[in-house]
Amino acid sequence: MRSSIRALGTSLLALAVGLLLLAVGLHLAGYDAGAALAALWDGAFGSWRAFTGATLLRSVPLILIGLGFALALRGGALNIGAEGQFYAGAIAAAWVGVHAGGWAPWIALPSVALAGIVGGTMWMALPVVLKLRFGVLEVISTLLLNFVAEALVSWMVQGPMQEPSGIYPQSAPIVEAARLPMLPGTRLHLGFVAALIAASILTWIFARTWWGFRLRALGEGPRAAEVSGRVRGNRMIAVALLGSGALAGLAGAFEVSGVSYALYQNLSPGYGFTAIGVALLARLKPSAIVLTGIVFAALEAGAGAMQRDAGIPAVTVYVVEGVIILVLLLGDAAARRGLRRQVVATGAVDGIA
Template identity: 35%
Template structure:
């Protein structure tokens, strides 16, 4: 008797066409499922998607706003890329972002009297250092005491957030002020605008530069090679002289520093003062962005812009169609699920097997 069976089989080579196909299937799936969600809320899905798209990409202002929202996600996403490539599961981008912003704000106070170019480079450097310090500390905890990095980085997210609220309701709260926020950052520490009369700021420039640096780091440098090797097989790597302790510290330094830059960019490009909305979940969203981007710098930039567009277009969608903009967060989560599935799908083929029994 003939039995037709279906079996999954791993592909030897993944072609570009097939990968693109999987990618399109993921997008279609996302639209379908969110479409169902929107219609159960009693709204017209096609209409909602249209407004979302218009809100995200129609006109200079919309595009600029999408990019502004994408900027911190690019940086936190890249931070996750660096760590995850080494299979170090750092979830600490949120805390590193905040500590980076705190360090940058502190630098803006200290460097107040210096020329603008020095102040600007000083705050950016300190922003990097702030995030890097926290990253290194978690890496060192793992290297020295085998503290799981997932636990330590998540815990520090909370600790650093409380440090922020302490600073903003105490030492850095302007006298007589009622709000939990700092005084504005001095003018010369603010990032320059990239496009006149818009909110597009230098943070985007920093993010693109960092993306290029991360690309070169992973593809072309000996350190990037070590990150890939260590991430794929730490035992074989250590046999050939790649020290696990050094990798933990160096990778967490770079990853934390990049997340710190996200905080710096938000502080000096968007908010202009320290407040408790400085991170707004960008650290966690960055992880999703990195995973959707397939842990590559280019993919991460694209995914970050996509997510920025969803948040930005969500406002228009709410105003015009009445679909709540929180629907966007459901959309982001669904996007992640479909992309993870499509990544897996792209590596397999479905085969029909006929067996004679």
């Protein structure tokens, strides 16, 4: 309990240091830091419209991908390829969405979502096979497949899936029936609710189920999980990684069916990478990922406003995101060292009497 409070403290500290550094940097560069942060705040939380239509809207892919990253890392595997799985999901979803003419929404919408899940899962299948068969590190294979996926989208929107006029590098729009409905009174699509449900399901899996517990054990102590817990490590990691890919693919499907209504080349502004920060800042806890996903989404939503209203390049918020993660890692390292010093000082290998 105490450690989780300390972890929360470190996360808040990281966020504060990131914003402080942004303010100091802007001030030194001759900008009005106060006005910039005010614009950032306004863009993210200033109005109901901004909060739902900008911040929460952007949080959907961050939360879903963050959940997937956490799922894999809880078992000890690193999925750095969410960007690729997101695109694979988006391609599959767009293809179904474009060809869903005449379908009822209650068929079209699940089909699009399912297509995204299948796309993301399939994109993860290759790294999983490579890992199980040949011991190829998933960090490398998933990372490299990102580039392949980006190239694939680029080819799709200029080739097989290009819109009928053949002028723009984008797909034809998906049919009306395949477009996610908005939550009443907002420009926020239903995918947000799905992300919240996914977070609750994952919370339940980790906290309550035998499978989720064994996955956690595998991540914390692989040898003990296999010898004492009889966990079949490879099989479990494979399932977790595929689930991770599925969530990223679903995020891609929601982006197509809830936001862009077509497949574009730069559909993702790096969600797959930002979401790693989201998951780490949340210490891989699904409920916390919802919060950190919203925080990071707010930063990115506010960045646009900051650029518009204060003339500050939006990319500065990526610096903030980077600083947050660095402070977090430093805080963890410091906590570990502090703990070790404490153990040495009391001579307490036994620790507890």
